[in-house]
Amino acid sequence: MSASLPSGRKARIGAIGAGWWATSNHFPIYAARDDVELVGVCGQGPNLGAVRDEFGFGFATEDYDELLDAGLDGVVITTPHDLHIEHALRAIDRGLHVQVEKPVSLDAESAWELVRRSEEVGAHVLVPYGWNYKPFTIAAKRLVDAGHLGEIQHVLCHMASPTRGLFAGNPDDIRTRWDSNTAGPQASTWQSPERGGGYAHGQVTHSSALLFWLTDLRAQSVISKMTAPGASVDLFNAAVLGFEGGALGALSGAATLPDEDPYQVDIRVFGSEGVLMLDTERERVSLHRYDGQRWDLDIEPGAGGYECLAPPARFVDLLTGRETENHSDARVAARTVELIDAMHRSAAAGGSEILIPPSSAR
CATH class of the missing domain: 3.30.360.10 (Dihydrodipicolinate Reductase; domain 2)
Known part of the structure; x- marks a missing residue:
């Protein structure tokens, strides 16, 4: 699972959460890279279509299972704090690599469950601590x-x-x-x-x-x-x-x-x-x-x-195999x-x- 993508193939990334931090920090970084395909974005509210268009996502949806089933390599999670762990575990169960915002969970048991399940399948989990x-x-x-x-x-x-x-x-x-x-x-x-x-x-x-x-x-x-x-x-x-x-x-x-x-x-x-x-x-x-x-x-x-420029870039580099260190x-x-x-x-x-x-x- 942790093997890098085939040489030359873009990392297919989706996003769950389309609010302030995602649109001010993460999405501009991904949209500017020529080795990333922004497949889809999941969120709520009247601005979702504008987010899709501004950053070049292929589609927008309010159903995160639809997004997770769209042939992704990795998913970026920037939902409210109490939802991080649900979305991260659901993505791991699909075999996806995950960049998930802090805190990854509000309780210790589920945070260690994320460790266990991600290590079982060999999925990268990166939390963007700048x-x-x-x-x-x-x-x-x-x-x-x-x-x-x-x-x-x-x-x-x-x-x-x-x-x-x-x-x-x-x-x-x-x-x-x-x-x-x-x-x-x-x-x-x-x-x-x-x-x-x-x-x-x-x-x-x-x-x-x-x-x-x-x-x-x-x-x-x-x-x-x-x-x-x-x-x-x-x-x-x-x-x-x-x-x-x-x-x-x-x-x-x-x-x-x-x-x-x-x-x-x-x-x-x-x-x-x-x-x-x-x-x-x-x-x-x-x-x-x-x-x-x-x-x-x-x-x-x-x-x-x-600033939080390096962590999203490192997530892509982990997927493509250009980097191996996750801090x-x-x-x-x-x-x-x-x-x-x-x-x-x-x-x-x-x-x-x-x-x-x-x-x-x-």
Whole structure:
């Protein structure tokens, strides 16, 4: 199943979901490539025909089974958060490769089911976490993989964003950063607890996915608090984490940076032999060892800002065989889901400790 397409054949891609993020980010990337055929798009609402025409999809439908049966190689899923897992599993069962938006699921069990079923059939699952594909984070990953940290003992993982409007006001405010001709973000997705709204599912998923990819850690226990001042979903997160292997961690999230401020992602990893510091806002990656060896990477100004151009391109390259590395696969995504699932359950229980089943149970 994971074998690449025949040489010279275009990747036949369909899309489930035709809203703001799909039309502002993913579809323009695919439409501009000469190795992609946009077979069909599935969505709802009066703008569906306009989306089909703007990006050159072969057909439009409101029935995603019709789309999945159209001879696709892969499918791009950008539906509301609570529908991601249903659509991803249905596509995997058709033998399709999947690019699915975060969070892949709202609960740990179904996220690990996606891992199991995709690995059984050899399907690529890529979750478009943009920071995981930045040259400076890839360089940081190589330093970690080379063993320069030794045994990881403690981590700090912080994220803050200018997203108050997205989670607690007018979601269209974020269109100053990413705009679409056909749609804007829907409050029913981002501001509904039942549908996976809130800062943890919407943003901490990014910082934790970067942490898990960099370190290969997996959470074992979570003690969490969340607050939602003036909102129906969480705007602020704080958690104490225990990881398999004994490392300790501290996690924080905040939705209320001023609109013009850059996103903050600050990850610090303390090991038995050295310390890694990665900061997207101030554009720093350094790894300093206790034996005196030091790596301080040169990062181009502006390179830390969030963008999501590389992941859709990598999805196509995985299908065509031009690339083999997936920096945001189903396992990375499942680790973020089980963490955030546990954070929500801990916060709902007043900060009680939540234990996550060990790897052997997954």
